[in-house]
Every structure is written in structure tokens, then in C-alpha cells.
Amino acid sequence: MGDFLLLFLILFPILASVWVFPLRRRDRRYRNWLIQIVPAVELAAALLLLLWPAAELELPGICGVGLHLAAGSLKSLLALVSAFLWAATGLNCPSYFASAEGCNRFYLFWLMTLGALMGVFLAADLFTLFVFFEMMSFTSYVWVAQNETEEAVRAGQTYLAVAVIGGMALLTGLVLLQHLLGTLDFAELAAAVSALPEEKRTALYTAGGLALAGFGAKAGMFPLHIWLPKAHPVAPAPASALLSGILTKSGVFGILLLSRYLFWAELSWSRVVLALGVVTMVLGAVLALFSIDLKRTLACSSMSQIGFILVGVAMQGFLGHENALAAWGTVLHMLNHSLIKLVLFVAAGVVYLGTHSLNLNDIRGWGRNKPVLKALSFVGAASIAGVPGFSGYVSKTLLHESIVEYLHVLEAAGASTGWFTAVEWLFLISGGLTAAYMAKLFVAIFVSSRAVGQRPAVREYMSPGTQAALLCGAGLLLLLGLTPNGTMEPLAQWAGTFLLAGEGHSVHYFTWVNLQGACISLGIGAAVYLLVVRRLLMRREADGMVYLDRWPARLDLENLVYRPALSALTFLGALCARVAASVGDWVVLIGEKILFTRAPGIFVPKHDENFGTYGRKQRHFLTEETFSFDLMVAGGGLIFLLLYMLL
Numbered sequence: 111m112g113d114f115l116l117l118f119l120i121l122f123p124i125l126a127s128v129w130v131f132p133l134r135r136r137d138r139r140y141r142n143w144l145i146q147i148v149p150a151v152e153l154a155a156a157l158l159l160l161l162w163p164a165a166e167l168e169l170p171g172i173c174g175v176g177l178h179l180a181a182g183s184l185k186s187l188l189a190l191v192s193a194f195l196w197a198a199t200g201l202n203c204p205s206y207f208a209s210a211e212g213c214n215r216f217y218l219f220w221l222m223t224l225g226a227l228m229g230v231f232l233a234a235d236l237f238t239l240f241v242f243f244e245m246m247s248f249t250s251y252v253w254v255a256q257n258e259t260e261e262a263v264r265a266g267q268t269y270l271a272v273a274v275i276g277g278m279a280l281l282t283g284l285v286l287l288q289h290l291l292g293t294l295d296f297a298e299l300a301a302a303v304s305a306l307p308e309e310k311r312t313a314l315y316t317a318g319g320l321a322l323a324g325f326g327a328k329a330g331m332f333p334l335h336i337w338l339p340k341a342h343p344v345a346p347a348p349a350s351a352l353l354s355g356i357l358t359k360s361g362v363f364g365i366l367l368l369s370r371y372l373f374w375a376e377l378s379w380s381r382v383v384l385a386l387g388v389v390t391m392v393l394g395a396v397l398a399l400f401s402i403d404l405k406r407t408l409a410c411s412s413m414s415q416i417g418f419i420l421v422g423v424a425m426q427g428f429l430g431h432e433n434a435l436a437a438w439g440t441v442l443h444m445l446n447h448s449l450i451k452l453v454l455f456v457a458a459g460v461v462y463l464g465t466h467s468l469n470l471n472d473i474r475g476w477g478r479n480k481p482v483l484k485a486l487s488f489v490g491a492a493s494i495a496g497v498p499g500f501s502g503y504v505s506k507t508l509l510h511e512s513i514v515e516y517l518h519v520l521e522a523a524g525a526s527t528g529w530f531t532a533v534e535w536l537f538l539i540s541g542g543l544t545a546a547y548m549a550k551l552f553v554a555i556f557v558s559s560r561a562v563g564q565r566p567a568v569r570e571y572m573s574p575g576t577q578a579a580l581l582c583g584a585g586l587l588l589l590l591g592l593t594p595n596g597t598m599e600p601l602a603q604w605a606g607t608f609l610l611a612g613e614g615h616s617v618h619y620f621t622w623v624n625l626q627g628a629c630i631s632l633g634i635g636a637a638v639y640l641l642v643v644r645r646l647l648m649r650r651e652a653d654g655m656v657y658l659d660r661w662p663a664r665l666d667l668e669n670l671v672y673r674p675a676l677s678a679l680t681f682l683g684a685l686c687a688r689v690a691a692s693v694g695d696w697v698v699l700i701g702e703k704i705l706f707t708r709a710p711g712i713f714v715p716k717h718d719e720n721f722g723t724y725g726r727k728q729r730h731f732l733t734e735e736t737f738s739f740d741l742m743v744a745g746g747g748l749i750f751l752l753l754y755m756l757l
Contacts, residue, residue: 111158112165116179119155119189119228120242123148127221130214142204145217149196152224156190166234177241178295180234184441184608187601188231188363191448192356196224198579199348202456205573206348206463212256216346219252223352230360236284236294236321236367243280243360247273247328250357253349254341265340272327272337280324280364286317287372299371318372318379322365329361330413331420332390339397342409343468347459350405354412355451359444362419366440369423370609380427387424388536391417395543399550399638400647400661404458404468407547408451411494414540415447418509421537425512426609435515437611438602439508445601446493446501446587453490453583457483460572461555470551470657475560483572484556489584491552493591495545495635496628498620501591503628504598507619510537510627538631545635550643550657559654594619 126148133140159165159181170176203220207213226249229242251273255266288294290313291302306314327334342350365383373379394414401407422440426433458468460483465473477484493502513534520527572580590598595616603611618624648655 112162112181113167113179115155115159115162116165116167116181116232117169119152119159119193119232120179120225122155122225123152123221123228124225127218127225130217130221141214141217145203145221146197146200148221149193149200149224152228153190153193153197156186156193159186159189175237177238178234179229179232179238180296181232182608184363184366184605185231187441187445187605188356188359189228191359191445192224192227192231194582195352195356195448195452196220198452198582199351199456201575201579202351202459202573203348203575205576206346206459210346212258215252216256216349219249220349223249223253223357227356227360231363234296236287236296236299239364239367240277240280240284243328243364244277246357246360247277250349250353253353254345256346256349257344259344262344265337265344268340269337272334276324276327276334278324279320279327283317283320283322283324286313286320290314290317296367296371300374303372314372315379318368319382321368322382325361325364325368326386327361329358329365329420330390330394330416331361331365331386332393332413332417335390335394335413338409338413339401339406342412343403343405345405347405347455347462350408350458351452351455354409354455355448358412358416359448362416362423362444365420366423366609369427373427374610375427375430377428380424383420383427384424384533387417387420388533389417390414390420391540392536392543393417395540395547397661398547399543399643400659401547402470402657402659404461404470404473404551404555405455406468407551408454408458411544411547412447412451414544415443415494417540418506418537419443419447421533422509422512425509425516426611428516429512429519431610431612432515432519433512433610434606434612435508435617436512437606437609438599439505439512440609441605442598442602443502443505443509446505446590449583449587450490450494450502453486453580453587454494456576456579456583457487457490460576464571470554474554474558474654474657477556478558478560480556480571482577483580486580486584487556488552489587491548493587495548496541496631497545498625498628499591501587501594501598503591504594504619506541506631507624507627508602508617510534511617511624513537538627539634541628541631542634542638545632546638546643549635549639550647554657 126144129144130141133144163181163183163186165181167179168176169179203213203217207216223246226242226246230239230246233239233242248270251266251270254269255262284294290306290310291299293299293302303314323334327337330338338354341353345353369379369383391414394410394412394417398407398410398414401410419440422436422443425436426440429436461473461476462468465476467473477487489500493500496503496506513530517527517530517534520530599616647658647660649658650656
């Protein structure tokens with residue numbers, strides 16, 4: 111039964127997606143029932159899978175080498191969370207897309223992505239994970255470009271470019287790992303790494319770095335985060351909830367696998383992950399603080415929270431077998447962030463449908479007289495800010511305690527603690543910035559006076575399905591936050607076994623010792639909101655306080671670095687190709703004059719337009735293929751093939 115459930119979770123939504131268009135032709139209600147029933151069935155199947163924790167399935171011959179699936183504690187939990195998020199957003203989709211065009215296309219790829227994501231989390235080897243990882247990347251691209259506006263198409267191009275480049279890096283890393291270790295199976299990786307000769311460790315780190323770049327691109331890790339602030343403002347709200355809530359976790363899951371199986375307790379690897387995590391955490395929070403676009407702020411917030419999770423991944427490596435708190439914090443923050451972003455992005459979708467804008471100056475005050483939406487949004491905002499009593503506080507406390515625990519280890523060993531003290535303070539400051547930008551959003555939408563010219567909201571501004579989705583997400587956040595020892599700790603202990611978490615110890619979350627970190631972060635957040643947001647990022651005008659975007663546009667990494675770099679590489683490639691073509695032309699021309707002195711033009715006709723150098727036709731840079739260039743490419747290819755076969 112367990113092996114059947116593994117296959118069912120992947121294939122069922124993919125096969126169900128083909129019914130989207132036929133059902134829409136008959137009646138829109140049938141299609142809406144489909145997109146609600148399929149995730150509900152997936153959720154039930156994911157719950158059943160918990161009864162078979164050792165389920166395993168091999169599918170030989172597929173993609174040449176076969177696919178291998180397996181259940182597991184953390185793997186099954188992530189599959190369950192995925193199904194829940196799809197089921198919740200499925201309740202929201204009919205109202206959100208009620209008057210939208212092209213929603214059938216969205217639903218088609220929405221269901222296909224669910225099946226691909228299940229394949230990622232239930233993979234038993236890195237090759238299987240890669241196959242579904244790439245499938246997920248290409249199907250989710252449609253979500254970003256769904257609206258077909260100029261901004262959506264450009265954001266889709268950025269998303270696809272990062273996905274393709276990341277996928278190429280990941281594939282290169284996996285090929286190198288296969289060559290070094292002889293296997294990509296999770297059950298065999300650790301033993302293969304321990305048996306690897308010391309002289310091949312550099313190659314192992316090279317492969318790991320390439321794979322880290324591939325997974326980090328999907329996670330939104332710095333410096334490959336550029337798609338997040340571009341994709342979310344243009345993507346539909348249900349898509350944003352899933353992109354931020356769970357698709358980024360597929361990248362984090364991949365990084366966890368690398369740390370767990372390839373670089374367990376290796377300090378050099380942990381230092382790299384920690385450095386990337388800290389930069390991602392701080393930069394994401396700063397970008398969110400400056401943004402005046404609702405969904406862009408939430409996107410940058412996702413980047414920052416991924417940084418928190420990466421810090422937890424790194425701390426597991428530093429602590430080794432004493433990594434229980436770090437492992438628990440990592441697992442729980444992945445769970446909490448998924449639920450939080452479900453609530454916040456669905457709420458953002460409600461605001462957008464009511465105002466047709468995401469700019470804070472247009473939407474400010476819109477939610478003043480909407481107590482249900484205000485209360486549910488507050489739960490999400492308080493959770494991500496780490497307010498005690500909400501779930502985000504628990505996971506952030508565990509992550510903070512893991513840093514403090516390693517500081518004690520360093521002090522006991524007589525080693526310097528300066529660097530890790532800085533990491534702790536950056537952690538607390540990032541938590542404070544989180545509280546500041548969430549306060550900025552909440553006050554703008556639910557407390558400030560209404561913007562001039564804002565049209566009044568209709569009485570039924572939120573559908574029953576949307577309200578149910580928000581209630582499910584916010585209810586779980588409250589339940590988990592108020593009962594951490596009874597709900598979150600057992601869940602973390604169970605899922606933490608996948609990360610080789612030790613026994614650990616029960617944490618008293620509401621004692622002053624553990625409340626200190628949250629209080630410091632919230633104090634920093636209050637100071638930043640009053641001194642930075644209210645004084646520097648706002649300005650009083652005739653119609654009230656307006657929000658200012660003071661982040662320099664020139665610091666956009668995509669336009670500042672990546673696009674110019676790609677243009678330079680394209681130009682360099684074109685230049686090399688042009689030089690090679692000209693050299694080839696002249697080599698053939700000189701050879702003809704030497705070999706055929708009496709009758710030039712026998713080998714290459716004088717007026718052959720395909721032979722650029724010999725012809726009299728005006729040349730255009732890289733617009734004409736030449737006969738000699740074709741010869742050179744073919745010959746070069748044969749030479750490289752021969753060298754590969756010989757060596």
C-alpha cells in the first residue's frame with residue numbers, strides 16, 4: 111500500500127490536470143470542483159502515507175536509469191504540508207480567478223506542479239530529485255507569466271533564466287558526484303563520501319558548490335534571489351502563496367540533503383552555508399523594509415526567512431551530534447513559514463481584488479473596517495515577527511538557542527566567540543527588521559486613514575472559500591504557537607530524525623531566559639519602525655502620510671550585474687565566433703590558392719554567398735553562416751569526440 115501511495119501522490123494530480131480544459135467547456139463549476147477535490151484527495155493520501163514510514167518504490171528504465179521513491183519523516187511532512195497548501199489555495203482560487211482570463215492554463219500547470227513537487231520531496235536519490243525539480247521549475251514558470259503583461263513576461267524570463275542556470279549548475283554537480291562517488295542514492299551517499307580519498311575532496315566540494323547554487327537558486331538564496339522580488343508582485347496571489355510557502359522549500363530541502371549526506375559536521379561547508387544564510391537573512395529584511403509594494407515586501411520577507419532557515423542548516427553542522435535544537439528549529443521554521451505565507455499572500459490577494467493595486471499609498475486604510483481580515487492578517491504578521499504566543503516565536507527561539515549553544519561550546523573550548531557573537535546580533539537585528547516591516551504593512555492597510563480616491567469595498571469582499579483558507583492557516587499558527595511543547599516539539603523530534611538530530615531537551619519557551627531574544631528583536635523592531643519607517647520612509651502630505659521608496663534603483667542586482675554580465679558573455683562569444691569564422695575562411699582560401707593555382711574557385715566558387723571572405727557581398731556581424739565555419743565546427747566536434755573516447 112505504501113509504494114502505491116508514493117506513485118499516487120505524484121501521478122494523480124498530473125493525470126487530473128488534463129481534465130481542466132474538458133470540464134471548463136462543459137461548466138466552470140465542474141472545473142472548480144476538480145481543483146478543490148484533487149488537492150483534498152492528495153491531502154488524504156499524504157496523511158495515509160504517515161502509516162507507512164518505510165514505503166519505497168523503484169521504477170526501472172524511466173529516464174534511462176530509473177526513478178527511486180521513498181517515504182521518510184521530514185519527506186512525508188513536507189509532502190503533507192504541500193498537499194495542505196494546495197488544498198487551502200484551491201479554496202481561494204475560484205474567487206480570485208472569477209473574472210480572470212487564462213485561468214484554465216493556470217490550473218493545468220498548478221496541478222502538474224503539485225505532482226512534480228511531490229516527486230521532489232519523495233525522491234530517494236538525487237537523480238530522481240533532479241528530474242522532478244526541473245519539471246517543477248518549468249511548470250511553475252507559467253504561474254509567474256500568467257497575467258501576460260510586460261512586467262509579468264519580464265519577471266517570467268528572470269525566473270526561467272535563474273531556474274535554467276541553477277538547473278545546469280545542479281546537473282553538472284550531480285554528474286560530478288556520480289563520477290566521484292559512483293552513486294546518487296541517499297542510502298549510499300554517506301558511506302561513499304567517507305570512503306573517498308583525501309585528494310578527491312576538492313572535487314567533492316566543487317560538486318557540492320555547484321549543487322548548492324542549483325538548489326539555492328530555487329530557495330531564493332543570495333546572490334540568486336533576484337527572481338523573488340520580480341515574480342511575486344506580478345504572479346496571482348494563490349501562486350505567490352505556493353511559490354513562497356513551499357516551492358522555495360524544495361531548494362532548502364536540497365541544501366539539507368547536501369549537508370546531511372555529503373558534508374555532515376564539516377566546518378568549512380557549514381561556514382559557507384552560514385555566511386550565505388546571514389547575508390540572505392539581513393539583505394532580505396532590508397529590502398522588505400524599503401519596499402512600498404505589498405507583495406514585493408512579502409517576497410523579500412520570504413528571502414529573509416529562507417536566510418533564517420539556512421542559518422539553522424549551518425548550525426547543525428557546527429554542533430554535530432548535539433544539533434537537536436538547530437534541527438528542530440530548521441524543521442519548524444520551514445513549517446511555520448509555509449503556513450505564514452499562505453495567510454499573508456491570500457490576504458494580499460483579498461486586498462488586491464478590492465483595490466486593484468499593491469502600492470501602499472493606494473491601499474492604505476482599505477482594511478480599517480474589516481475585522482475578520484484584520485484579525486487573520488495579524489496572526490500571520492505576529493507569527494513571522496516572532497511575537498510570543500505565535501508559532502514563529504517557537505522556531506526562531508530554537509534557532510537562536512542553537513547559536514547561543516555553540517557560543518557556549520566555543521567559550522568552554524577557550525576559542526574566540528567574536529564572529530558568532532556578530533552572527534547572533536545579526537540574527538536578532540533581522541528579527542527586529544521583520545517586526546518593523548510587518549508593522550509597516552499592518553498599519554498601512556488596517557490602521558491608517560483611507561487613501562484619497564480609494565473606491566469603497568463591496569460588502570462581500572471575501573468569499574467563503576478564501577475565508578476558510580485563511581482560517582485554516584491562521585488557526586494552525588495559533589494552535590502551534592500556544593501549545594509548543596504538546597504539538598511542535600513532538601513534530602520536530604519526529605521530523606528531526608531525518609537530520610540525525612540528537613535527543614535534545616525540552617525547551618521552556620515562556621521563561622524569561624528564552625523570552626529575552628524575542629524581546630530584544632521586538633524592541634529593535636519598534637525602534638526601527640519609529641525612527642526609520644516613520645521618519646525617513648514616510649512623508650506627510652495633504653491627504654495624509656505617504657510611503658516613500660528610498661532604495662536606490664541602481665542597486666538592482668539583475669540590472670547591475672547579471673544582465674550586463676550575460677550581455678558581455680554573449681558579445682564575447684559572438685566575437686570569438688566571428689574571429690573563428692574569418693580565420694576559417696582565410697585558411698580555406700589560402701589552401702585553395704596553393705592547391706589550385708591554375709584554376710582558382712574549383713574548391714570554393716568565387717561567387718558563393720555562403721563563403722563570406724571570398725564573396726564580394728557586404729558582411730553583417732554574425733548574421734551569415736559560412737561554409738568554412740561549418741567545416742571547422744564539424745571538424746572540431748569530431749576531434750573533441752575522439753579525444754573523449756581516447757582519454
